[in-house]
Amino acid sequence: MLDLISHPAEHVVAMKASGVVTAQELQRAIDAVEAAKRAHPRVSLVVEIDGLRWLTLTALLKDLGYGLTQLGDLKHYHRAAVVTDQEWVKHLAHLEDRLFKDVEIRTFPPRDHAAAMAWAADLPKGQHEDPEEDGYHGA
Numbered sequence: 236m237l238d239l240i241s242h243p244a245e246h247v248v249a250m251k252a253s254g255v256v257t258a259q260e261l262q263r264a265i266d267a268v269e270a271a272k273r274a275h276p277r278v279s280l281v282v283e284i285d286g287l288r289w290l291t292l293t294a295l296l297k298d299l300g301y302g303l304t305q306l307g308d309l310k311h312y313h314r315a316a317v318v319t320d321q322e323w324v325k326h327l328a329h330l331e332d333r334l335f336k337d338v339e340i341r342t343f344p345p346r347d348h349a350a351a352m353a354w355a356a357d358l359p360k361g362q363h364e365d366p367e368e369d370g371y372h373g374a
Contacts, residue, residue, distance in 0.1 A: 236260060239267055242281060244356035246271060246313075249281035258293035265301050277313040279355040283348065284319040309337035313358060316351035317342045 237260035242249040248267045271278045290298060305312075315338055317328040325342045332340035343351035 237264055239264065240281075240283070242352060242356070244279075246275040246277060246358070247279045247281060247352075247355050249283075249352065249355075251283040251285065252287050253285045255288055256290045256294050258291060258297050261290070261294045261297050261301075265297075272308075272311055276311075277358060278311060279314040279316070279358075280312070281316045281318065281351055281355045283345070283351075284317065284321060284324050285345070287321065287324070309335055312338045314338065314355050315340045316355040318345055318348050318351045319343075320345055 236254050237250055237252045237256045240249045240251050248264070248271050250264050250267075268278065268280070315328075315331075317324060317340065319325060319342065328340050328342045332338075341351075341354065343354075
């Protein structure tokens with residue numbers, strides 16, 4: 236199952252994956268990411284993985300296909316927080332962090348879920364849509 240979860244920052248798409256993920260569930264997440272990309276110059280992700288067993292074949296193919304389309308658009312992404320205690324997921328996230336330098340990827344244990352949410356929401360100075368969040372308070 237893959238469910239979107241709420242996040243207070245509009246540029247962050249947060250989701251929770253567990254059990255078996257279907258293509259339809261994955262498509263809802265992709266649609267949410269694409270909507271965030273249209274609305275914001277930089278997008279961050281929070282993915283909580285709890286007891287994920289597998290993706291259906293159709294979901295796996297959709298995930299691979301979508302991932303390949305994003306390789307040329309990585310600078311649109313800022314951060315990806317992966318919340319999990321599954322070792323294989325941690326190793327995969329660390330590998331992706333090394334491969335995809337435009338995106339900062341970090342893992343968090345489930346007890347640090349709030350820290351993961353806050354870390355994903357943080358944008359670099361000059362990247363906030365509201366200039367006051369970057370320290371500008373008028374001329």
